[in-house]
Amino acid sequence: MSEFVSWRDYWIFASDVIQKRRFLRTDRGEAFLAAVTESSKKRVNLMPAGTELWRAQRGCNYAPDSDSGTERPVPFPAERMKPLADRAQEGRVNPKGIACLYLANGPDTAISETRAGIGERVSLANFRTKADSRLVDCIHQQEEPLYLDEPDSASKERAVWSYMNRAFSSPVGRAEDRADYAPTQVLAEVFKGLGFDGIIYRSAFGTDGYNLALFDLDSADPVGRWVYRVDDVAYKVSIDR
Structure with a gap:
């Protein structure tokens, strides 16, 4: 059975993929993906057909308002609320040109993910899934532990998955940072090859x-x-000691 070598395995893999080579992986990289494959069997989330999910996009359309004689904001059409299959921009899960559907479990989360500013309008849509989906679940490992010495195998596995969850969750802003997408894109390709329908993070x-x-x-x-319309953006902060 394949196991992780270190609690730092994800970061070692990510560094190799970003800075060295993505397609011709090292023996250590292949061993890491084998351990991910094995441990993913314990992280299956079965989502039933008819599950309600949410997706938001910055902006909206405008339509004439006969009562006021002006234009009123209207949401983007249904087809605009999905990515274009032939013009997909790259993301944490998908490389450029291969589209996937990013959704959230609630409207507030979906709108927050757009990072729209105060005063901006956002088009929001709720979606329903058509069939049962088999998802790989990253959300239950959040503690992001640090170790001075290598822990036991179970602790290594929990640590690696917590940092994988963090990697999928972390937004990348500037275009020049898009290389940071590569490690999670590789993982997504592995999960897709294993027959998963998607990822939760x-x-x-x-x-x-x-x-x-x-x-x-x-x-x-x-x-x-x-x-x-975004009326406020609130942050809750604390001193990092």
């Missing part, structure tokens, strides 16, 4: 929210759409 915006990336764009469809 924590949102970086709030403690209760989580995101899903579904590999098949047609696995869920929008059933309702609205326009929201």
Whole structure:
């Protein structure tokens, strides 16, 4: 049975993929992916058909308002609320050109993920899944432990998955940082090859929210759409000692 060598295995793998080589992996990298494959069997989340999920995009359309003689904001059309299959931008889970459907478990999380500023309008849609989905679950490992010495095998595994969850959750802002997507894209390719339908991971915006990336764009469809305006953005902070 494949096991992780170190609690730092994800970061070693990520460094190799970003700085050295993505497609021709080292023996250590292959061993890491074998351990991920083995341990993913214990992290299966079965999501039933009909599950309600959410997706938001910055902006909206405008339509004439006969009562006021002006224009009123309306949400993007249903087809606009899904990524374009032939023009997909890269993300944490997908490389450029291969689209996947990013969703959230609630409207607040979906809107937060857009990082819209105060005064901006956001189109929000709720989606329903069409079929049962088999997802790899990263959300239950959040403690991100640090060790001076190598812990036991179970602790190594928990640590690696917690840092994988963090990697999927962390937003990348600037275009020049997009190379940081590569490690999680490789993991997503592995999960897809294992027959998973998608990935669940924590949102970086709030403690209760989580995101899903579904590999098949047609696995869920929008059933309702609205326009929201961002009135406030609140941060809760504490001194980091």
